[in-house]
Amino acid sequence: MRRNVIVGQSGGPTAAINSSLAGVYRTAKDRGANKVYGMLHGVQGLLQERYLDLSEYITTELDAELLKRTPAAFLGSCRYKLPEIHEDRAVYEKIFGILDKLDIEAFIYIGGNDSMDTIKKLSDYAIVTGHPTRFIGCPKTIDNDLALTDHTPGYGSAAKYIGTSVKEIIRDSFCLEYSKGLVSIVEIMGRNAGWLTGAAALSKGEDCEGPDLIYLPELPFDLQSFSAKVKELLSQKPSVVVAVSEGIRTEDGTYVCELGNSVDFVDAFGHKQLSGTASYLANFIAGEIGCKTRAIELSTLQRSASHAASRVDILEAYQVGGAAVKAADEGDSGKMVVLQRLSDDPYQCGTEVKDVHKIANDEKLVPREWVNAEGTGVTDEFVAYVRPLIQGDVSPVMVDGIPRHLFRPYNL
Template identity: 50%
Template structure:
């Protein structure tokens, strides 16, 4: 690409603590390269409806970018909009015509698996018809389940919040001289990366859950109750970190056994809401073991708790936004910016570009070797992998006693 270029950037899917850091990286790199940046309001769906914002005007200086980096959730707004198959030529002709009419040279889309599906389809169709528009994916998801990349921005900060919260909940649950079991429900539809992060809460007996249940291994209720009973014979307090996506051997989600389970699916075929796993298990434990039980759902706090964001996560999210701009200006298309880990000690990663078609619609599970033999905990290898991702604290700007945030878009 040569001359002044117009970059279109959007955010899609579930928000994270660091998705705006990637947006800040896009804007910062574009300014360095003399490019104009336009934002999609509510993702590709908003763009197709004619909703955009001039980010040069909306983010006029460094102070606004600093606040944007510290602001949780998707500042531009998000969507869950599934593009049709490539056989729908009329849709893609119209989409590219709209991009051409807006003078767009490159599209950067910050999102997870479903967002990479959007970039894969647009990039594939664009290449098929010889469009000069470049399409680049910038990853984010607290689920950490994108294939190809060592980890995904958003995961480290959510993992830090999960570990912090579990450590605090453990201390709270342990104050009384009685037998009790606390189930902490943690996000993770198809992969247990985030639930596994609860193991980072501290030493056993001082914050770390006694058991960690992941979707990768089917849950046997009888076996679980036997393990909890055994633990209660030796200690007062038992804590269980449990992924919302935990399933039985026949594939049934535990949350589907409860009246609290979400109903309906989104455009990508996912259950609209997973909820109730911890409540179901707490009720079973109370009935079978006769002890006090508690169910705690961390819910959306996991993806918006910017007051405990990982500085490592924020830095990597920012740099991948910058890398997306560089890739587009270098003429790359249908690519996703990713991270390759160079070393654990000292921790170091480098950005790489991957074929987004090979990433979209795939899920990266926690390796079975990183899960205990009985399926009820994670191993030291998992902890060694995850620990660097939660490290570092960002200096937070405060106003009137609470963290300052960038004002929402009108």
């Protein structure tokens, strides 16, 4: 690698996204890159010529280790949708002019579905114009919904946090008894794919029964059936814990959170902001049954809990960052690095590259056979798929009892 590399982060952050950034930086330097630039706030920031030289922040091995343990996007993220080439060619001309000015050989973008759309469009423009810069996608998303990859970096750590938190919520729910019982509804991220919500089943073990009900967005949600199941459970036990995806919808496609409030905010990719599913269901059950209810939103905690990160996840995130640089250095473009599971016992996973055109704007959903017949839980096969991804811990670097992160000024 004789020229420079630029890397950006896009979409929702994770506890492992910066480990991929560390992998990109280290591999690029090891392969001879002169400079490794970081886009501030992804391609949106690049259009404003906002970038930095990562060597000014990663000066020692300790800095690299801190970066791996730092949650959220160190470079800043964005949700910016590139126009189609024929709609606004000037945007592409500006981006490629900046890449030429910085003498960029490889453009690495760490992100999920929407980020792979960016890689697809930029690599297509490079082909049309004969531009030499290579474009590689590096997978990242707690949603675990990218096609063609066994799983995505970021998911394992989020799943570990969810399994741990749901187990603690279950334990807490048995502390007090209420005359008509207690129903706790835990809202977990997941618009169309229930990989995160299914991870609530990891809380089940010899010392915990796990959640009583789990509802994924892959299947229609029926309010009356839900109410009947909760009533039946309350007749058998004093406390019920339910895990629901934020994106569960009724048979007609209405988001449950829309039943209580209108959803006003829509991002650049047309995604509605989903929030309030647990609150609506808690109020519904309280009205139907008259019991004590609690609505719990894990919200951004499930993607920023680096103190509960999975060691497997952090190592694989670093691995795909390095693999993205290697792919670009060896001539690939318009590709995304994917993880291929080689075995479960012992767990082994390797990397390959796949055509980003077969990944962008697609979603991998939880298979129907991994959800129970009633649609109220996940199967043992689902748990067996997830469990290897949550193994091991990554000890934070502690200073005065609090984890230390790698810092950069946010006003750059």
